[in-house]
Amino acid sequence: xxxxxxxxxxxxxxxxxxxxxxxxxxxxxxxxxxxxxxxxxxxxxxxxxxxxxxxxxxxxxxxxxxxxxxxxxxxxxxxxxxxxxxxxxxxxxxxxxxxxxxxxxxxxxxxxxxxxxxxxxxxxxxxxxxxxxxxxxxxxxxxxxxxxxxxxxxxxxxxxxxxxxxxxxxxxxxxxxxxxxxxxxxxxxxxxxxxxxxxxxxxxxxxxxxxxxxxxxxxxxxxxxxxxxxxxxxxxxxxxxxxxxxxxxxxxxxxxxxxxxxxxxxxxxxxxxxxxxxxxxxxxxxxxxxxxxxxxxxxxxxxxxxxxxxxxxxxxxxxxxxxxxxxxxxxxxxxxxxxxxxxxxxxxxxxxxxxxxxxxxxxxxxxxxxxxxxxxxxxxxxxxxxxxxxxxxxxxxxxxxxxxxxxxxxxxxxxxxxxxxxxxxxxxxxxxxxxxxxxxxxxxxxxxxxxxxxxxxxxxxxxxxxxxxxxxxxxxxxxxxxxxxxxxxxxxxxxxxxxxxxxxxxxxxxxxxxxxxxxxxxxxxxxxxxxxxxxxxxxxxxxxxxxxxxxxxxxxxxxxxxxxxxxxxxxxxxxxxxxxxxxxxxxxxxxxxxxxxxx
RNA sequence: GGGGUGGUAGCUCAAUUGGUUAGAGUACCGGCUUGUCACGCCGGUGGUUGCGGGUUCGAUUCCCGUCCGCCUCGCCA
Numbered sequence: 001x002x003x004x005x006x007x008x009x010x011x012x013x014x015x016x017x018x019x020x021x022x023x024x025x026x027x028x029x030x031x032x033x034x035x036x037x038x039x040x041x042x043x044x045x046x047x048x049x050x051x052x053x054x055x056x057x058x059x060x061x062x063x064x065x066x067x068x069x070x071x072x073x074x075x076x077x078x079x080x081x082x083x084x085x086x087x088x089x090x091x092x093x094x095x096x097x098x099x100x101x102x103x104x105x106x107x108x109x110x111x112x113x114x115x116x117x118x119x120x121x122x123x124x125x126x127x128x129x130x131x132x133x134x135x136x137x138x139x140x141x142x143x144x145x146x147x148x149x150x151x152x153x154x155x156x157x158x159x160x161x162x163x164x165x166x167x168x169x170x171x172x173x174x175x176x177x178x179x180x181x182x183x184x185x186x187x188x189x190x191x192x193x194x195x196x197x198x199x200x201x202x203x204x205x206x207x208x209x210x211x212x213x214x215x216x217x218x219x220x221x222x223x224x225x226x227x228x229x230x231x232x233x234x235x236x237x238x239x240x241x242x243x244x245x246x247x248x249x250x251x252x253x254x255x256x257x258x259x260x261x262x263x264x265x266x267x268x269x270x271x272x273x274x275x276x277x278x279x280x281x282x283x284x285x286x287x288x289x290x291x292x293x294x295x296x297x298x299x300x301x302x303x304x305x306x307x308x309x310x311x312x313x314x315x316x317x318x319x320x321x322x323x324x325x326x327x328x329x330x331x332x333x334x335x336x337x338x339x340x341x342x343x344x345x346x347x348x349x350x351x352x353x354x355x356x357x358x359x360x361x362x363x364x365x366x367x368x369x370x371x372x373x374x375x376x377x378x379x380x381x382x383x384x385x386x387x388x389x390x391x392x393x394x395x396x397x398x399x400x401x402x403x404x405x406x407x408x409x410x411x412x413x414x415x416x417x418x419x420x421x422x423x424x425x426x427x428x429x430x431x432x433x434x435x436x437x438x439x440x441x442x443x444x445x446x447x448x449x450x451x452x453x454x455x456x457x458x459x460x461x462x463x464x465x466x467x468x469x470x471x472x473x474x475x476x477x478x479x480x481x482x483x484x485x486x487x488x489x490x491x492x493x494x495x496x497x498x499x500x501x502x503x504x505x506x507x508x509x510x511x512x513x514x515x516x517x518x519x520x521x522x523x524x525x526x527x528x529x530x531x532x533x534x535x536x537x538x539x540x541x542x543x544x545x546x547x548x549x550x551x552x553x554x555x556x557x558x559x560x561x562x563x564x565x566x567x568x569x570x571x572x573x574x575x576x577x578x579x580x581x582x583x584x585x586x587x588x589x590x591x592x593x594x595x596x597x598x599x
Numbered sequence: 600g601g602g603g604u605g606g607u608a609g610c611u612c613a614a615u616u617g618g619u620u621a622g623a624g625u626a627c628c629g630g631c632u633u634g635u636c637a638c639g640c641c642g643g644u645g646g647u648u649g650c651g652g653g654u655u656c657g658a659u660u661c662c663c664g665u666c667c668g669c670c671u672c673g674c675c676a
Contacts, residue, residue, distance in 0.1 A: 028636075028637085028638090030634095030635050030636065030638050030639095031632080031635095031638095032632060032633050032634065032635060032638080032639095033631080033632040033633050034631095034632080034633075035633055036632090036633040036634070036635080037633095037635095038634080038635050038636065038638085040636070047636095049635085049636070051634080051635090053633075053634090054633080055633085069627090070626085070627095083634085084634065085634030085635065085636090086634080086635095088635095088636055090636080091636080094636090110609095111609065111610095111626065111627055112609085112610095112626090113609055113610070114609090114610065115610065115611090115625085115626080117637070119637055120610075120611075120625075120626095120637085123610085123611055123612090124610070124611075125605095125606090125610085125611085125668070125669090126668065126669070127606090127667075127668045127669085128610075128668095130668090177676090178676095179676045180675085180676040181674080181675050181676075182674080182675085200675095200676085203676095225674095225675060226675095227674055227675040228600095228673085228674060228675080229675095230670085230671080230675085231669085231670070231671090233675070235675095356671095356672080453676070454676055455676080456676070457676045458676070459676095460676095511676090565667085565668065565669085566668075566669070566670085567667080567668085569667085571667090571668090
């Protein structure tokens, strides 16, 4: 076998004059006639042009080259020289070519069912790409993503290990937990009728590693949650999971900021600067969401006191609302001029959008040369001066309102804010806005279940100084949780953990987990906390989402080598699939449904 | 589980109100072509219109069911 000396994509003018051997796949093949054939050979690093020229090589080599087709696998020995026909600026290797003098065919290929050319491939159905993933992954774009992902995990390991983190593996076969996402469960063969669960995250194990004195822990691990996928979410995903002992939240946030600073510096030569902080309460008020996109304005303002002075029934009704003692509100977004794209039709469309969030609609108006125009203008005229003052309006600005319960008005404008930014095209490209969101509430009241639920997870500690409030007014208690948000997307989330049994008991109590239940489900953690648990805290980065930002895709399947579809299928291997009856018998499982036909 | 959208040649798509032999580009096959690089020119092969049923003289087209992809709500501590 011809032994490769260089990678196709690595050859440059500095190699001119060298005899090289390259191996790879035939990308394209251009037959110019009896004595001149071009062939682009592709490997992981890129393309290089091979030329077969009758004036320079024997006829048998030309004949061999004539049999080459797309995706044939070959090794080629030849001489690197400057391109005789002029450089191709589109290729990194565009200044040179290889004059072939020997060809070894390793394997032929049937015509590929999907194209590797980026030009065609962007149009190819994702279904086909997933079914023939081994061909799809040959595309330069996919190779680039795989490589970037590998680079990111290397940087993570290097950075955290240099900072004293130990990489430790935790088990995949664990047990089901109450709370949280639906578990994937695995039947036990040795224990009839018992089941393992696959981990939603290594949360409890990493805390126990801190109790075990490991001090700092790192793992790049798969997490599994049996919930419906989305464009940015898979049931099976990867976290960069971290935990530190003897730290407060400042130290965790600083360590993690250092990591993303390193990533952006290494990958983009970009300085992320000081990472801004915002409290959860502030973020909800100003951005209507707990993961604010700060790349553009359109901040939300509360105009309830001004709205109260109008005769607009929608506002009056909203302000009269009450939910658990919390009055309704009127909130507004100022959309700065020019707003030509916000036509009457678009603005009316926002009301339909709002109805999707159980809101009544989106009242709007516009400040013209002679006061408010269109929409709810006539109701706003009496409070014109105040509204202009409160929102800082100038001529041409559009104002969008939401009047409802606080949570609905907040959510609607939070979502609408993002939509308007898209519609107006004011989201700047090439910006990386990181924000730490802090001071989350410990609990959220679940109206349906009529109980408190942990906003983060039930092992999250209250903030220092909040322990008393935990006893007296749990709804007001702030947690030591923190989320790292990038351009409006959560890329990491974590917290300082409870390291005290009594506090942990209290939290379980508040979320309605009985002592017996807590002991059964989390007894091992409660036990561990009794035997000398250090103060500790940590975080987990969503690796897939991080890679998505870095490579610039909004499709999580692009950053996973072998992803699943929206229905949780692996189209390449055909999973999930039936199991033999004997296998089911061994694990003591009887299906309640007929297995679907194979195929 | 709900809503939306799509499934036609290997691939990407078209097909008028339900009407003649379901077309185009590309790929593939054959021929031509000595500086191409999304090579070019000529010719050709290629179809269970996702699957099953129904309405009709006639269904890619209309109806019902079902499977699959994508987006989304619920869900995702």
